[in-house]
Amino acid sequence: MTRAFTFPGQGSQAVGMGRELAETFASAREVFGEVDEALGQNLSKLMWEGPQEDLTLTENAQPAIMAVSLAVIRTLEKEGNFALADKAAFVAGHSLGEYSALAAAGSFSIADTARLLKRRGQAMQRAVPVGEGAMAALLGLEFDQAAEVASEAAQGDVCAAANDNGGGQVVVS
Numbered sequence: 001m002t003r004a005f006t007f008p009g010q011g012s013q014a015v016g017m018g019r020e021l022a023e024t025f026a027s028a029r030e031v032f033g034e035v036d037e038a039l040g041q042n043l044s045k046l047m048w049e050g051p052q053e054d055l056t057l058t059e060n061a062q063p064a065i066m067a068v069s070l071a072v073i074r075t076l077e078k079e080g081n082f083a084l085a086d087k088a089a090f091v092a093g094h095s096l097g098e099y100s101a102l103a104a105a106g107s108f109s110i111a112d113t114a115r116l117l118k119r120r121g122q123a124m125q126r127a128v129p130v131g132e133g134a135m136a137a138l139l140g141l142e143f144d145q146a147a148e149v150a151s152e153a154a155q156g157d158v159c160a161a162a163n164d165n166g167g168g169q170v171v172v173s
Contacts, residue, residue, distance in 0.1 A: 004090035005104065007069045007097035013051040013061040018068040021050075027078040030070035031110060035067040038111035039118055043067065057130065061089040061120035062096050063114045070110050095163070135162065135173040146170035 009122040021028040022044070032044040046055055047064045054060060076082040084091070084104055091101035096117070103113040138146045150172040154160075161172035 002090075003088045004092060005073075005084065005088045005101070007091070007093035007100035007104070009093065009097045010058065010061050010065060011149075013047075013064055015055055017047050017054050017064065018044070018071055019048040021068070021071055021075060025071075025075045025079055027075045031071040031074050032067055034110050035063060035114045037065060038114040042128040043114075044119070044169070058124045059118055060170075062099075062121040065096060066100045066103065066113055066117055069097070070103055073104045094165075098106055113127035133173060135171055137165070138170050138172055140168050141165060141170055142168060143170050146172060 018028065018032065022032050032047075033140055036042055036044050043060065043064055044067070046060060046136070047067070057065060073084060077084065085106075091105050093099065093101040099117055099120075102108050103110055108116070138149065141149065143161055143164045147170075150161050152161045153172075159172060161170050162173040165171060
């Protein structure tokens with residue numbers, strides 16, 4: 001049987017994420033500590049206590065989601081005698097999750113990935129300031145149909161099909 005590990009993208013963040021894992025496993029606490037140190041920020045406190053508005057900021061959400069993903073992998077490895085390289089033939093991720101997948105596969109260190117995602121998130125935030133723009137997933141439409149809907153909805157502004165998630169799910173922004 002061929003196995004793959006997949007990692008989530010932005011939008012899966014929530015206050016409290018990873019807290020129970022860190023409370024239960026030293027290996028998870030180590031990952032969160034490593035991310036906090038790499039960023040020079042107590043991101044884990046923000047993840048566990050909020051506020052949600054700050055956690056949702058792209059510059060925080062992206063390294064936070066990666067931190068939880070890698071805490072899970074590290075915990076599986078140390079506590080569950082699980083070697084990702086031996087158990088999975090593939091790693092993949094949705095958008096931001098690609099970075100988590102690369103770190104899980106050993107292409108980047110956790111600290112380097114955290115710093116990279118912080119910068120990526122800051123760049124993305126500068127491109128579309130907080131409070132401007134929005135994204136939504138359209139369900140049941142293929143990409144061409146969603147592009148038509150977005151074009152009609154724009155009404156002189158910008159609205160476009162931005163991401164083809166497949167399976168009749170297209171993100172417009």
